[in-house]
Amino acid sequence: MxxxxxxxxxxxxxxxxxxxxxxxxxxxxxxxxxxxxxxxxxxxxxxxxxxxxxxxxxxxxxxxxxxxxxxxxxxxxxxxxxxxxxxxxxxxxxxxxxxxxxxxxxxxxxxxxxxxxxxxxxxxxxxxxxxxxxxxxxxxxxxxxxxxxxxxxxxxxxxxxxxxxxxxxxxxxxxxxxxxxxxxxxxxxxxxxxxxxxxxxxxxxxxxxxxxxxxxxxxxxxxxxxGLHDSSAALIPYLASFNEPFVLISTGTWCISLNPFNTQPLTAEELQYDCLCYLNYQGQAVKASRLFAGYEHEQQVQRLATHFGVPLDTYKHVPYDPSLIDELPTRPVQPVPDPLTTKQPAVLVQSAFTRRELSDFETYEQAYHQLVHDIVAQQLISTELVLHRSPVKRLFVDGGFSKNPIYMALLASAFPQLDVSAASVAQATALGAALAIHDSWNSLPLPDNLVQLRPVSASIGKTV
Missing domain, CATH: 3.30.420.40 (ATPase, nucleotide binding domain)
Structure with a gap:
């Protein structure tokens, strides 16, 4: 073979x-x-x-x-x-x-x-x-x-x-x-x-x-x-599969928004918001922004499990319920303290949920919807930084949050102008490194199923 x-x-x-x-x-x-x-x-x-x-x-x-x-x-x-x-x-x-x-x-x-x-x-x-x-x-x-x-x-x-x-x-x-x-x-x-x-x-x-x-x-x-840097390699299957402009949110401990179609030079303000650029293997700049959302989610679900006395993985079984979003408490949260260890604007340092009183929530499900709502509010700001003035019509999400129905539904609602899809690629970084030198060893055309997509409807909060 x-x-x-x-x-x-x-x-x-x-x-x-x-x-x-x-x-x-x-x-x-x-x-x-x-x-x-x-x-x-x-x-x-x-x-x-x-x-x-x-x-x-x-x-x-x-x-x-x-x-x-x-x-x-x-x-x-x-x-x-x-x-x-x-x-x-x-x-x-x-x-x-x-x-x-x-x-x-x-x-x-x-x-x-x-x-x-x-x-x-x-x-x-x-x-x-x-x-x-x-x-x-x-x-x-x-x-x-x-x-x-x-x-x-x-x-x-x-x-x-x-x-x-x-x-x-x-x-x-x-x-x-x-x-x-x-x-x-x-x-x-x-x-x-x-x-x-x-x-x-x-x-x-x-x-x-x-x-x-x-x-x-x-x-x-x-x-x-x-050889390739792993972030650049992981983007290659998407670039090989889609001709129309897109943004990819790669979610894990960090949620990184990647826009290969934003050609605007990086500004001092964007740097403050934890934006950067890197070069892809063809020498083109890819604008990226980072959010520590996966880590915060991990910390806050531990807090929720302790408060409500439920197993740590309870969040995995919470379906999206739009009525719970409508019923979220309106009590304002305490202002964010000035961050001492970063120049990044406070709104992206931690979500509002870290300062919410859990006693304001009647159920675990309601509190968890609030947590994801607050994370998506941050994600909107972070992703908008790389979307700005670029011709993007599609938004792909891969990694852990792509499997979270609440996150995906709220994200689709936050970006109504974009087609939002959960995406999956098996071993994306290794696959990207292989695809980078495809022409040197493989005479077959690229397959059309490198990336699996599940479009998301904000109205029902389910993949369709």
């Missing part, structure tokens, strides 16, 4: 999939392993163990006679650099992107190249410390000069994994262009500060995300992609 192999490396789960020419998953394996620590004793990815697992797993799959692996690509989590020497050996830790960033080093950077707002606008990158991988490399330069000197290339994680098979070192726009503070979106090149610090000399040459390298892997000739 002709197929493509895709490594999908998450923070927790490390996976390898085989897709056939119809993009059905025909084989898969996954693993998890414990983190190690960096020189400061902080938890980080065990790059040596990850490397060994990747090499061994690929070697094992190539011994299976029922599969003819024609191509290989990679999707991984972002904001993470692997420093390698001239032979491609990792020479330092794979630092955690949540590692605290030294305040004095941040001050040094912005004193030299700031102020913060113009550089964030130019690079479409909110100031996020270690989550800005450009600043992570800046930290290595000034705090670990020995490691910096040993480094031939600082590779983003997808390109590091690809290099394990190709022996070649490249950068990719989906990683370089995602809140790294490296890329000047207006000039379509590295920002001036990157060149002033000579960090561009530590960044490998750019390579197209839809191109391949002819490689021999364990004696088998195949086409190998350079």
């Amino acid at each position: 002709r197929c493509i192999a895709v490594f999908d490396i998450g923070k927790t789960n490390k996976k390898l999939f085989l897709f056939n020419q119809q993009y059905d998953i025909v084989w898969e394996t996954s693993t998890q392993f414990a983190e190690t620590v960096d020189e400061d004793g902080e938890a980080c990815e065990d790059v040596d163990r990850l490397t060994s697992w990747i090499r061994q797993t690929m070697q094992d799959v190539l011994t299976k006679p029922e599969f003819d692996v024609q191509a290989l690509n990679v999707s991984t989590y972002g904001a993470s650099l692997v420093c390698v020497d001239g032979q491609g050996q990792a020479v330092g830790p794979l630092y955690n992107y949540l590692k605290a960033y030294p305040a004095e080093l941040s001050k040094q950077f912005y004193d030299s190249y700031g102020p913060e707002e113009p550089i964030s606008v130019a690079t479409a990158s909110p100031a996020l410390g270690s989550l800005n991988s450009g600043l992570a490399l800046y930290r290595i330069r000034y705090r670990q000069p020995d490691l910096f000197d040993k480094t031939r290339y600082a590779l983003h994680l997808p390109q590091y994994v690809s290099s394990l098979f190709t022996g070649q070192f490249y950068s990719d726009l989906t990683s370089i262009g995602c809140h790294t503070m490296l890329w000047n979106f207006g000039q379509q090149q590295y920002h001036d500060w990157v060149k002033a610090e000579q960090l561009d000399q530590k960044l490998a040459p750019l390579f197209p995300g839809n191109a391949v390298i002819d490689t021999v892997v364990c004696g088998k000739s195949m086409k190998v992609g350079v």
Whole structure:
């Protein structure tokens, strides 16, 4: 069976999939392993163990006679650099992107190249410390000069994994262009500060995300992609399936609204509302906004379960009832306290539900409708930021909230001008990485069932 192999490396789960020419998953394996620590004793990815697992797993799959692996690509989590020497050996830790960033080093950077707002606008990158991988490399330069000197290339994680098979070192726009503070979106090149610090000399040459390298892997000739950032990869099945403009709300711990059809430059105000842009594999900007709604939902259903004395998963069995929305208490909530740890406007920091008195609600069902109503009120603001002045007619929702009938019905009501659908894609990030290099290995046309849609009617609150 002709197929493509895709490594999908998450923070927790490390996976390898085989897709056939119809993009059905025909084989898969996954693993998890414990983190190690960096020189400061902080938890980080065990790059040596990850490397060994990747090499061994690929070697094992190539011994299976029922599969003819024609191509290989990679999707991984972002904001993470692997420093390698001239032979491609990792020479330092794979630092955690949540590692605290030294305040004095941040001050040094912005004193030299700031102020913060113009550089964030130019690079479409909110100031996020270690989550800005450009600043992570800046930290290595000034705090670990020995490691910096040993480094031939600082590779983003997808390109590091690809290099394990190709022996070649490249950068990719989906990683370089995602809140790294490296890329000047207006000039379509590295920002001036990157060149002033000579960090561009530590960044490998750019390579197209839809191109391949002819490689021999364990004696088998195949086409190998350079790898993609997972957020960009997950959008590819939708771009491959739909020609008309759309917005995708990808829901999980974060609810991320993605608009590949918003060409307006990012503004300082949008940055304040946790908007950013990233580059897709074709070099086009995708405007995105983030909302911590999945996390808040998780916290509040625990609060509801305790108050009403019901099982934690009771919310899963609550159908949408429009009459309950009409009966919600009208008592105003307490004002939001000024957030101390973020510049994000308070309305998006937490929903109104966090300040509601649960004694105002007669039943669990009524309270849960209020919770989802308050989350959707935030979602309306967050998604409108990326919808603004773009020709979008369709709104897709995937992930956990796509299965929530109350959320979907209220969302459809909040966006009456859009066709709202719940969407599902099996292993979207891995599938996207496979589709990116489709033309290099697969002579069949793309199938028309990559994305499953369930249109939603706001009036009845059900998929139709």
